[in-house]
Amino acid sequence: MPTFFSSELVETDLSSVGHSPLLNADLAPTKPSQRKWGTYNIAALWISMSACIPTYMLASGLISEGMNWYQAVVTVFLGNMIVLAPMILNAHAGTKYGIPFPVYCRASFGVFGANIPAMLRAFVACGWFGIQSWIGGWAIYKIIVIYVPSWDLLPAWIAGINIAQFGCFMLFWGINMFVIYKGIDSIRFLLDIKAPLLIILGLALLTWAYERAGGFGPMLSQPSQFVHGGPKEGQFWAVFFPSLTGMIGFWATLSLNIPDFTRYSKSQRDQMLGQAIGLPTTMGLYAFIGVAVTSATIVIFGGLPIWDPVVLITRFTNPVVLAVSLFALCLATLATNLAANVVSPANDFANLYPSKITFRLGGLITGIVGILIQPWKLVTDPSGYIFTWLVGYSALLGPIGGILICDYFVLRKKKFQSVDLYKRDGVYSYRRGFNPAAITALILGVAPSVPGFLGTVHLVDPSSVGLFFMHLYDYAWFVGFAVAFVFYFAVMRKSKAISPMGIRSD
Numbered sequence: 001m002p003t004f005f006s007s008e009l010v011e012t013d014l015s016s017v018g019h020s021p022l023l024n025a026d027l028a029p030t031k032p033s034q035r036k037w038g039t040y041n042i043a044a045l046w047i048s049m050s051a052c053i054p055t056y057m058l059a060s061g062l063i064s065e066g067m068n069w070y071q072a073v074v075t076v077f078l079g080n081m082i083v084l085a086p087m088i089l090n091a092h093a094g095t096k097y098g099i100p101f102p103v104y105c106r107a108s109f110g111v112f113g114a115n116i117p118a119m120l121r122a123f124v125a126c127g128w129f130g131i132q133s134w135i136g137g138w139a140i141y142k143i144i145v146i147y148v149p150s151w152d153l154l155p156a157w158i159a160g161i162n163i164a165q166f167g168c169f170m171l172f173w174g175i176n177m178f179v180i181y182k183g184i185d186s187i188r189f190l191l192d193i194k195a196p197l198l199i200i201l202g203l204a205l206l207t208w209a210y211e212r213a214g215g216f217g218p219m220l221s222q223p224s225q226f227v228h229g230g231p232k233e234g235q236f237w238a239v240f241f242p243s244l245t246g247m248i249g250f251w252a253t254l255s256l257n258i259p260d261f262t263r264y265s266k267s268q269r270d271q272m273l274g275q276a277i278g279l280p281t282t283m284g285l286y287a288f289i290g291v292a293v294t295s296a297t298i299v300i301f302g303g304l305p306i307w308d309p310v311v312l313i314t315r316f317t318n319p320v321v322l323a324v325s326l327f328a329l330c331l332a333t334l335a336t337n338l339a340a341n342v343v344s345p346a347n348d349f350a351n352l353y354p355s356k357i358t359f360r361l362g363g364l365i366t367g368i369v370g371i372l373i374q375p376w377k378l379v380t381d382p383s384g385y386i387f388t389w390l391v392g393y394s395a396l397l398g399p400i401g402g403i404l405i406c407d408y409f410v411l412r413k414k415k416f417q418s419v420d421l422y423k424r425d426g427v428y429s430y431r432r433g434f435n436p437a438a439i440t441a442l443i444l445g446v447a448p449s450v451p452g453f454l455g456t457v458h459l460v461d462p463s464s465v466g467l468f469f470m471h472l473y474d475y476a477w478f479v480g481f482a483v484a485f486v487f488y489f490a491v492m493r494k495s496k497a498i499s500p501m502g503i504r505s506d
Helices: 039-050 053-064 069-097 101-109 115-147 149-153 163-182 184-213 236-250 252-257 268-301 309-313 319-341 343-352 359-372 382-411 418-422 436-456 467-473 476-492
Strands: 156-158
Touching (some): 039 184, 053 115, 053 236, 101 418, 115 149, 115 163, 115 319, 156 163, 163 184, 163 319, 236 252, 236 382, 236 476, 268 309, 343 359, 436 467
């Protein structure tokens, strides 16, 4: 596929668009002078986003459902190898045309219909932003409590947390907002610093655990003794497929809005190699570090394994170690949060009202929604976190990925009328700015997973849903992607909106 990795970059002249309500400086195509991200920068992006506390703890949810340590790590790695494919494919348009995700959606959903996938993506990101901000604030709180233990005795103040916990959460939230205000270049700078630092610190933690425990502990040497009991014990395949879907769901969001970053890439080869180097390797490595260090804590401290790295750090008494660890955890969470959970919704909210909402204002809206969802409630149950939160929104985002990839690669042959992406009456206006085929494909793609989701969250009795739909939900991302892809292709290939050259032929 030599043409796929072609270095062809399209520069779009928007002088004919005028003062379009679909255009602002943040949504406009990047200029050649702005495309500075090479292979290292793209790899650093993924290393920085993957090296975070949720990745470290991912295997805990899988082990609690009946997997042993190596099954959990392999599932994490395999899920990220699978999601790498749509990641690279959707990145192509961003690199070629220099456009962000919501503009990319305009070709398939219509110039106004693009707000539907953009908002679905944005609200998922708001949830993630809240989760990561809570984790960062929690790290600050747990370290301070070592020196101010009276904080732990404070009564619950709001939504089940005390005022000190909420204050640390808001402190970390404020740091995020400040970096957003400084813009995309400050985020790239942060990612470039974090990537090598977090790999070094992760390996240092692994080395410390190995030396202190005289090995990697009983979870790795005697894995069968640490497989949790329950109805799924010994039923590997019953756990594997929903877990795999959950792992794909972990980055299903970024597999859609990756153009928000690759629009700054120097070439297709840079974005492809950078993602392949940075994503699956770091996810697999950090999942292993999480398991191995946790296993070693059983020997080092005695008792139950310590999965939460924040709790683990509080066991150290050296103030220098505590300070370095706190800085590393906050940097890891900050960089991941900004790149994965702010850039996209900031652009998505800007796409709602380009003339009024800027990237900075979109970032502030993301932050406010991240507070309102009360993220501390989402991370209390690792099983619910994977099988409800991750699988649930993968059912929502899989169909969007199927539509985008079908439209760009299969139907349009990687060709856009890029100027018309910013016109209300251009070739992507469809019916008053909405493409009914894409909207219908999205609904049909989500529909098969709805009964299983309702049964999983117990809004309805799982027995009334039926085993077929409960099992189908385990494959939510795959089912949604396939259904939406096939329906969209079947309808649009006969549509006058697509010509053999990949443009409208009215």
